[in-house]
Amino acid sequence: MQPSKDIERLIEIMAALRDPVTGCSWDKVQDFKSIAPYTIEEAYEVADAIERGDLVDLEEELGDLLLQVVYHARMAEEIGAFSFGEVVMAITTKMIRRHPHVFGSEEARSAGAAKGFWEAIKAEEKRERAEKRRRAGQLDAASASLLDDVPAGMTTLARAVKLQRKAGTVGFDWNDPRAVLDKIKEEIGEIEQELDRTEVSPARVQDEIGDLLFAVANLARHADVDPDAALRGTNDKFGRRFRHIESRLAAEGRTPAEASLDEMEALWVEAKTQPPKPAKDAGTE
Known part of the structure; x- marks a missing residue:
């Protein structure tokens, strides 16, 4: 079997891999559940290639x-249940409709106005x-919910935002971002109360931290910020x-484990003055 640009060849390869007798x-x-984590992982790798502006990687990751x-x-x-052709039929029907x-x-x-058409349809x-x-x-009509179509497999922050946005369509929402800030302060206070208990309950602390993260996601939504993107940026930062700390200590023949917290804090402050390396331009190697 030879590679091809024709989607039919990929379908043939998958059929061969799944053959009960001669397959891999x-x-x-x-099954669907065992493959789902790989599907999510591949979507993240596509997003990562886009973030890095690496079109060579993007070509492979899209495949x-x-x-x-x-x-x-x-x-x-x-x-x-359905075939690949029916998947294509469903999405083309949806996009035209x-x-x-346009069509x-x-x-x-x-x-x-275009978004209005999309949402109404x-x-x-x-x-x-x-x-x-x-x-x-x-x-069951009695158990149907506005939130039913919010996928459980989304990232937790993205799912929080979508749940909030859905509830907001029927008015269950704050009108002022500052009200969300007040809620965040309230949740921080509740965490402090749990930590001040004589016997700290990890389950209650987890619950309160979850409430805090949900409120922070809500603030991001009201500020028109993608919380996943915001946290990704902070992770990169x-x-x-931290790599700056490691590099500076390595120049002295030491590791972070051999440095004091004060030394690392000073290097951290120093790192904050260093400009980040520019992202690779799309299409460059």
Whole structure:
């Protein structure tokens, strides 16, 4: 079998890997749940390549992510649920339907108007799916929730934001970011109370810290900031500064374990004055 630019070749390769007799001993025993973590990991690797501006890596990582779609579609086809072709049909139908200003007679004079079309049609599709599930006996109307379509597999911060945004569509939300700041202060106070107890309960501390993180995610949403991106930036910043500490100590023949906290703190302050290295331009090696 030879490589090809044709998607059909990738589908053939996956079918061969999943063949019960001649397939790969690892691939043929996988299922949706066992493959899902790899799907999430590949999506992160795509995002990482974009963040680094590395188009060489992006080409490869997009292929890895496409493989995940083909993998899930193949497993679904094996149980008679749907095929890769039906996945493509579903998304092309959705994109055409949600862009009546491009593929139909509607007119959108701004990005806001285009988004309005998208949201309105998406809401109608959601109602249609819910009705279809009810008819199939898969959904109890009494238990249906506005939050049902918030994926459990999202990152925790992203899921917090989406849950909050969903609730906000029916008015369950703060109107002022400063009110969220007050909530953050309240949650910090509750953590302090738990830590001040004679017998500290790890479970209660965990619960209160979860409330604090949820409130911080809410503040990010109100400030129109992606909390995952914000934390990713801070993680990178911490890494740069700590590596500076390691580098400066290594020049003296020492490691951080051999330095005092005061010494490391001084080097940390020094690192804050160092400009970050520029990100690699897209398309450069």
